[in-house]
Amino acid sequence: MRVGIFGGTFDPVHNGHLRAAEEIGESFSLEKVYFVPAYIPPHKNAGNISAMGDRLAMVRLAIKGNRRFSASDAELRRGGISYSIDTIEIMEKRFKDVYYLIGVDAFDEIDTWHRYEDLFYHTNFIVMVRPNHRKKSGLTMFPKNVRKQMTPLNDYSFQHNSGRQVYLQLITQLDISATRIRTSVGSRKSIRYLVPPAVETYIKEKGLYQ
Ligand code: ATP
Numbered sequence: 001m002r003v004g005i006f007g008g009t010f011d012p013v014h015n016g017h018l019r020a021a022e023e024i025g026e027s028f029s030l031e032k033v034y035f036v037p038a039y040i041p042p043h044k045n046a047g048n049i050s051a052m053g054d055r056l057a058m059v060r061l062a063i064k065g066n067r068r069f070s071a072s073d074a075e076l077r078r079g080g081i082s083y084s085i086d087t088i089e090i091m092e093k094r095f096k097d098v099y100y101l102i103g104v105d106a107f108d109e110i111d112t113w114h115r116y117e118d119l120f121y122h123t124n125f126i127v128m129v130r131p132n133h134r135k136k137s138g139l140t141m142f143p144k145n146v147r148k149q150m151t152p153l154n155d156y157s158f159q160h161n162s163g164r165q166v167y168l169q170l171i172t173q174l175d176i177s178a179t180r181i182r183t184s185v186g187s188r189k190s191i192r193y194l195v196p197p198a199v200e201t202y203i204k205e206k207g208l209y210q
Pocket of ligand 1 (some may be wrong): 007008009010011015020101104175176177179180
């Protein structure tokens, strides 16, 4: 079974995430895309992040009705700092073919991730790129330690020595960020059409980001 893993803080999940996952799911014929909110994201100040329960609830509301999408509470159940490699190793045991969805900005910093070299042995990557956005191209997009293990297959795909692949995939990247949504709510501006209606209602009812 081919599954996607979409990790993130999702504080909150927004239409940018959803549209990207929809396009990738379709293009790569993924049977499932698991949205995996990080319990304690290693790269963000944990003190400023909404409760995991709220972030997970918003993901569940956002994906309702989409049969390809699932929410995973794996990182909540595991507790502690949420390292993607741990989640990937678990998913890899369950499913044969695992594809990790990641924005190009996040991929550019992959060498700051815990055990980043190991990631390439356990998952394929789908790096989501928007048109005209690439700063680095070809093998230069990989950290030095990984570059020597990668073989370009064409302009958009690379094979790691492990047999796992890295794909660059153009998506309609909507210019929406969770940061902007939190700021808008804080200054009492509308977030309509940036998040699904159910997420907007949840944020209002719970008084998040005030
Ligand atoms: P923040 O503004 O709080 O940093 P964010 O909107 O970037 O949050 P995250 O939860 O940190 O959202 O991102 C999870 C993943 O989604 C990352 O791989 C990121 O690159 C990707 N992503 C974020 N925004 C978009 C978007 N508009 N379109 C496609 N992918 C996105």
